[in-house]
Every structure is written in C-alpha cells, then in structure tokens.
Amino acid sequence: MEGFLGHPAVQAVLAPFAAGLAVAFALAAVRLAGLAVAAGLAAAVALIGGFAFPPVSAQQKVLLLALAAPALGVLADLAFKPARAAGPVLGAIFGLAAVWVAWNFLRQKELAMAVAAGAGLAALAGWTTAAFFALRGEPVRAGAAALAFGFGVGASALLSAAASYGQYGMALGAGAGAFLLAQLAFGRPIAAGATLTLGAGVAGGLLLVGTVLGAQLPWYAALALSLVPLAVRLPLPRAGLWAQTLLAGLYGGIVAALACLLSWPGVQERLGL
C-alpha cells in the first residue's frame, strides 16, 4: 500500500481524483461540489510532502494575516455587498486567527490558563476587527481611527521592548495618515470601505496580540488601545472636512496616548499595576 501511495502518478492524479470525486458527490447537495478542486490538491499535499510545515513564528503569522486582511477587504468592497452579520462573522474569524497566532504560547501553558488567555486574545482581535469594520462607511472616522490606532500600537509596542511590532504599527498609522491627507486634498470623503477597515482592524489587533505575547505590553494597555474605534464615534461637526478629521483624530489620539502611558513601565509602577 505504501509503495502504491508513493507512486508519483497516484499522488498527482489518482488519489486527488478520488478525493475530488468523493467531495463532489458528498457536497453537491449543499452547492459546494466545487471544493473537489481543493480536496484534490489537499490529497496531493498529504501524500507528497505532508501538512507538517516548518514552524511559523507568531510574528510571521501576524504579518501573513495582516496582509491577507486588506485583500479580503478589496473582495468585500468590489465583489460582494457585506451582509448585516459580516462584522461579527469577520470578528469571529480573525478572533480564531488570533488563537492560531498565539498557538506556540498557549500550548506551553496549563489548559485552564491557555483557554483563558486564548479567549482573551481572540476577543481582542475579534473586537478590533468588528469595531473597525463597522466604520467602513465613514471614511473620516475610519481613517482617524486607523491613524490613532496604528501609532498607538506602534508606540506602546516600542515601550514594551518590541521594536519590530512597533515599526509595523507605526507603518499602519502612516498609511492611514496618507489616506486622510488624500481625502483632505480631494476636499471630500473618499471610500474607506472594508479595504481600509479590515487592513487596520485586523493588522492592528493582531499586532497587539503579538506584542502582548512576545513582549511586555500589559493586557490593560491593549484593552485601552482597542477602545480607539469607539472613541472616534463621538460627535463631529456636520461640515468642514478638516475640522471633522482633526477632531476625530483628537478623539482617537487621546485614547491612544492614554494607552501608551499605561505601557510605560514608570507609570505602571506609580499606579501599582
């Protein structure tokens, strides 16, 4: 049997065809017969190299997901009309992704601790994803939140001894700043959509998860930073794009600055945290 499964033709054609056929017949009724293609590929991977990939670090996982999220956002903006449940569903998906990011840490802990930490991290990433996604129709608030969140994540990561996470966070903020400036240059709101909000919410949330795990960012500072997308929902003047942008940036910036203060070890010592 081992020799048969080791034959290149079996690995490349026969087994994938059998797997695809099984999936096509099984899932045709639920309109998912197309998964036959993926099943064929999965069968080939299992037989040729296996699914045991080299270990991927938490930071590599964060970057993979952070780059995949805006691509998903482009799809959502250009090809689909997001349903009402899209925010919570995306939150749940990226919350689970946070557990994947944290897996190397969680498996070293006792079960109860691992479950509690995993749930907390999933809630954090899920919340930032859903909260940012909810801002997709409000480009000023979305851009300001991404600006404050990005720089807030960056500065607090730097203060927590994670320079690379800090630089990635600041890069998010810089990108959001460019979006806001373009908006001001056009003199009218431009679409933020899921492209911006998923890019900022998922990447920022997972950078926070990575910094809590891999450096010394305290959970309460991460929690404070996650309030940025709520803060930018405070009232804004009805007219005047500049005034709206500055005020929304100020709302988000104050929350981000407070979170950064909480990341400063000297402040933690003074507050007895």
Added chain:
Amino acid sequence: MKKCVLAVLACTLPCVAAAAPESYTIDPYHTYPYFEVDHLGVSNMRGMFRKTTGKFTIDRAAKTGSVELVVETASIDTGDNEKGNRPRSRDEHLRAADFFNVAEFPQMTFRSTAVKFSGDNPVEVAGNLTLLGVTRPLTLKVERWVCKDNPMNKRPMCGGNASGTLKRSDFGMKYGIPAIGDEVKLYFEIEGYRD
C-alpha cells in the same frame, strides 16, 4: 581448551569495559554559552546565557561521542538588565519577539550528529542547532578538552572549550541587520561529571 578460552575472556573483559561510552551530565555552574555580535560596526558586543543543561558521552577507544545541550533563552545576560530611566533594558529587548522571542521559543538546543577525534580527544563536533523553532547545522571546533578527576571532590569529569559561528538570519532572527551583525560567534565553556 576451556581454560584457555576463559583466560582470553578474562583478559578481554577489562578492555571491553574501558571501550564502553562514558556518560556525563553537564555541570550547570561551569557550562555557559557566550556569544559575540557586531554592534553598529563599532564594537563586538558580548553576552551569555546563564542556564544550560545537558549531557554528553565519550568513547575514547571507539573515537565516538555525542552531546546535547539545552539553553534557556530567557537567561540571556548582556550586562544590561536595569532599565533605569529607559522604558526597557537591552536584555528585555533581547528576550522579546525581535530577537530570542523567549515566550514563544523558551529553549535553544544543540544536538551533535558526529564527533571528530584527534588522538584521544574530540576536536570537532558537528550537530544541529535549533533556535526560534528553526534547525540548522552548526559545527563547533573543540579548542581544549581534558578528562580527569576533580581535584576538590575527586569525581571524574571532562570539560573544555568549543566555538562556532552562525548567521542569525538563518534562524529567522533578522531584526536590526546590518546595524547589529548577522554573524554571531558562539563560545562554549563546558564541564560535566561522569554519571
């Protein structure tokens, strides 16, 4: 004839016993890995790991041996543990995700695959170093190797010094290159007591 065979066996047994591999357990108080890396092209910064455990075996007659070292990466010490007025000390940064990522990968291990001898002593140890979950080959040159009884406690011991070079980027530790050098020199101080 029977007596003759027994006599031959009696003579051979001590030789067989002497040729058996001897196992040693690392003395954690005299076994430290040190490292050296270029800093900003100005100086070579040095550091060490304070906690190392492991075992080694040596068979001088068969000229074989093995070594397994487990280094706790959180025990890194470059002499900058006090943050003072700064947000974090250098050692805190080295423990974080940019460098040794100790929460995710708490151990660095070296497992030998082959040991070269010159005379009775090992001169080169080839093996695999696992750092940040990535395993790459590493060869250590043994610069000194002595086996004798400890003059204080009289227990049989072996030990010496070995060194090797690696590129940290091969293990995914890329932060700060080239300002902080890619090439890292490793120096081992090893002592172990016979089990």
